[in-house]
Amino acid sequence: MDEADVANDRAEQFIAEALKAARLKKDEAPSTGVCRSCEELIEVERLQANPAARLCAGCAVEAEAARKRAHRVGG
Numbered sequence: 001m002d003e004a005d006v007a008n009d010r011a012e013q014f015i016a017e018a019l020k021a022a023r024l025k026k027d028e029a030p031s032t033g034v035c036r037s038c039e040e041l042i043e044v045e046r047l048q049a050n051p052a053a054r055l056c057a058g059c060a061v062e063a064e065a066a067r068k069r070a071h072r073v074g075g
């Protein structure tokens with residue numbers, strides 16, 4: 001088994017656990033582990049921080065920037 005297989009395996013395992021954890025918290029819909037914007041897999045670190053994450057890191061940065069532009073407070 002090469003390193004990519006191991007990483008994939010671990011990511012899948014983690015996503016399964018994250019989905020379980022997210023289901024326990026009924027107020028937050030579980031992440032599918034796939035970015036809703038670009039459909040890439042969401043980084044494992046990101047799902048660890050937020051099991052309900054819907055965007056990958058790159059798209060989250062863009063979404064946050066767009067949100068800030070839309071929400072100019074005090075401007």
Ligand SMILES: [Zn+2]
Nearest residue numbers: 035038056059
């Ligand atoms: Zn993305």
